Amino acid sequence: MRRPMVAGNWKMHGTRASVAELINGLNQQALPAGVDVAVFPSCLHIAQVVDGLVGKVVAVGAQDCATEAHQGALTGEVAASQLVDARCSMVLIGHSERRSLLAEGDEVVTRKFAAAQSAGLMPVLCVGETLAEREAGQTLDVVAAQLAAVTESLGVDVFADAVIAYEPVWAIGTGLTASPEQAQEVHAAIRAQLAAKNAVLAGKVRILYGGSVKAASAAELFGMPDIDGGLVGGASLNADEFGAICRAAGS
Numbered sequence: 001m002r003r004p005m006v007a008g009n010w011k012m013h014g015t016r017a018s019v020a021e022l023i024n025g026l027n028q029q030a031l032p033a034g035v036d037v038a039v040f041p042s043c044l045h046i047a048q049v050v051d052g053l054v055g056k057v058v059a060v061g062a063q064d065c066a067t068e069a070h071q072g073a074l075t076g077e078v079a080a081s082q083l084v085d086a087r088c089s090m091v092l093i094g095h096s097e098r099r100s101l102l103a104e105g106d107e108v109v110t111r112k113f114a115a116a117q118s119a120g121l122m123p124v125l126c127v128g129e130t131l132a133e134r135e136a137g138q139t140l141d142v143v144a145a146q147l148a149a150v151t152e153s154l155g156v157d158v159f160a161d162a163v164i165a166y167e168p169v170w171a172i173g174t175g176l177t178a179s180p181e182q183a184q185e186v187h188a189a190i191r192a193q194l195a196a197k198n199a200v201l202a203g204k205v206r207i208l209y210g211g212s213v214k215a216a217s218a219a220e221l222f223g224m225p226d227i228d229g230g231l232v233g234g235a236s237l238n239a240d241e242f243g244a245i246c247r248a249a250g251s
């Protein structure tokens, strides 16, 4: 039995004032005990969120980390070990916005994944196909290649301490959601790919769905056998909506 997880990706949103409001809203939510809840604010707001959520069982993560695990001469980057020092426990790796807009390829994604783990952060590896790739019937191949880039370089066992998020690019921030069946097909394929190398581990890895998840769509998605929760963008900026999604994962 896998413990569900709901993670909120706040992206490049927030000011100190709006983050304070969001923290206040989250502190008022009844979060289900059986669900791991995490939020990923911008780096600037990590300390504010860690301090503001004291007493609430919510993990705080970063949206990215450097390819180097430890601090050094790399202007503008943040090392995984610095994130640990800032009391982060998780980090998103390979979000599609970084893959497409910042040209992060599989090699960089794999190095960031390794850096995160070596510093003690739990990576959330994001994978997913574009609309053109889906329409060309390449969804499973694209996702398999993104996952294989990590397993071939680092081995499958790294997923004992990692989470995978399947996020179809065409569903991110568009209001379009993959149907529960479309998402389940990809989640099952991801699990099967891991199972071919380590069946026990594959049965334990949490695979989240991301792409315009809302409270109204969450229960149906999370009811699928291989969907273990969600990575939520836009809806995580509304504490009531995010709380309702967390509760859907616990029901």
Ligand code: PEP
Pocket: 009, 167, 171, 172, 173, 174, 175, 210, 211, 212, 213, 231, 232, 233, 234, 235
């Ligand atoms: C995301 O960017 O990780 C995401 C899932 O965004 P949204 O929920 O807004 O589609």
